[in-house]
Amino acid sequence: MxxxxxxxxxxxxxxxxxxxxxxxxxxxxxxxxxxxxxxxxxxxxxxxxxxxxxxxxxxxxxxxxxxxxxxxxxxxxxxxxxxxxxxxxxxxxxxxxxxxxxxxxxxxxxxxxxxxxxxxxxxxxxxxxxxxxxxxxxxxxxxxxxxxxxxxxxxxxxxxxxxxxxxxxxxxxxxxxxxxxxxxxxxxxRTSAAILNGDETTEELERLADDIFLYFGLGCRNVTKLYVPEQYDFAPLIQVLKKYDYLAEHHKYKNNYDYNLALHILNKKYYMSTAALLLIEDANLFSPAGQVHYEYYTNREALLSQLSSNESVQCIVGKGGIPFGMAQYPSLNDYADGVDTMQWIEDLN
The missing domain is CATH 3.40.605.10 (Aldehyde Dehydrogenase; Chain A, domain 1)
Incomplete structure (x- = not known):
């Protein structure tokens, strides 16, 4: 060094x-x-x-x-x-x-x-x-x-x-x-998305839970959308997501969770859940606090290209992108929206 x-x-x-x-x-x-x-x-x-x-x-x-x-x-x-x-x-x-x-x-x-x-x-x-x-x-x-x-x-x-x-x-x-x-x-x-292959280890899924839940999911680097392969087994993911069940004790977060749960029940919409998170199949990248969207994909490279060019995406988490668990740990060089703030300031001169 x-x-x-x-x-x-x-x-x-x-x-x-x-x-x-x-x-x-x-x-x-x-x-x-x-x-x-x-x-x-x-x-x-x-x-x-x-x-x-x-x-x-x-x-x-x-x-x-x-x-x-x-x-x-x-x-x-x-x-x-x-x-x-x-x-x-x-x-x-x-x-x-x-x-x-x-x-x-x-x-x-x-x-x-x-x-x-x-x-x-x-x-x-x-x-x-x-x-x-x-x-x-x-x-x-x-x-x-x-x-x-x-x-x-x-x-x-x-x-x-x-x-x-x-x-x-x-x-x-x-x-x-x-x-x-x-x-x-x-x-x-902006928000962030994760691409799963279906072969993630328990440790990787636990790190993904951090990307979803830290700061109650309110940051632009928080994962609010999951892309999973067809026939994906959600059971291991749901199991590790339970480590953040304690967030349901937070009144504002729980109010968001309960409100969205009530909407899905009234609309007879299929959902999966833990005590602190709703998983909903939805094409929208953005999801409210207490909820994460998922969508199935067939071509990983095409999906990666699509997300990389989407101006609403701050981070892409998963193999080939930001490692699981690291979305909320940006370095000095990780500029928001990909705009080099320091170079912009230098150009003012």
Whole structure:
């Protein structure tokens, strides 16, 4: 493995400011894994504010960010893919970020890209997820007071030079209207699918259960659609899905489950189920919380090609795609919607 010094060699314009930002991020990662009382309180408040953000899933998101994003060698290797990235932009831009709130810290990667680039960051948080990131930015600002001028939160993102906005298909039209004349990245609804061969091991199916259930299935990287071969035996899959039956104890999740179950019973629609998941044969990629769709296929290669070109698909899980169980563990290079955010930011220069 290349050392830190080796990774930075050859970039004479990368002075201490860039290295200091990396060190701040590493320090933040260490802090996120710690037990500072104010940090614990912030996580507790995030759960009180939004009951979808259970301690289990808040801690999972924090663990992934601290271990997969905020490690020094990983950060340096990542930024060295962008040789034009300078320690400080000659003409810093103000980049507005509209963040979603479906899972804890879902917008952290966008924040990270803008922060590491040295541009100014103006963030509009979702009301569902406005506590944890604010706390982390406060900590960064305590360690480096000049960041108070670089990072700000706002209810209205006016007078920005460029925008990154994540939301639903309906809100994307709003973003296009207001941000369309500026450089922008606008993200719409996406979801993920898994292709099964029918010969998966119990361990692989258990990992697939993670891809379905983590964060209650509310993330764009969660599997909401299964493609299975004809004559597929669902019994082994249903058995391993039961490891998440405890999610049925969550009142909001259970309300979704019960509502959809009632609809299927009233409509006399065939379904399979565990205590926490309904499996429904349906062509739709998207499924509501507490439900997963499945569809039979005959030609795997044709299906893979079809899904790869579908703009609604974030991840394809299974052999030949993202390994089972890894959908919710993106690396620094796993850009949402396949748009290289760092390169886009560099092109602003």
């Amino acid at each position: 290349l050392t830190t010094n080796a990774l930075l060699m050859g970039y004479n314009d990368r002075n201490m400011e860039l290295i200091e930002r990396i060190d701040l991020l590493v320090k933040l990662g260490t802090y996120m894994k710690g037990n500072d009382q104010e940090w614990i309180h912030a996580k507790e408040q995030a759960y009180i504010r939004n009951s979808w953000f259970t301690p289990e899933f808040i801690n999972l998101s924090i663990k992934n960010i601290s271990e997969l994003y905020l490690q020094k060698d990983a950060l340096i290797e990542w930024i060295n893919q962008y040789p034009t990235l300078k320690s400080q932009p000659t003409q810093p831009k103000t980049i507005g970020i509209v963040m979603a709130g479906n899972i804890p810290l879902v917008g952290f990667h966008d924040f990270l890209c803008v922060f590491i680039s040295g541009h100014k960051c103006r963030i509009k948080l979702s009301s569902k997820d406005e506590i944890i990131l604010k706390h982390l930015v406060d900590r960064l600002s305590e360690w480096s007071p000049q960041l108070k001028e670089q990072i700000e939160f706002a209810e209205m993102l006016k007078n920005c030079d460029a925008y990154i906005a994540t939301g639903s298909n309906s809100s994307a039209g709003y973003f296009e209207y207001y941000f369309g004349k500026y450089p922008h990245i606008i993200r719409r609804n």
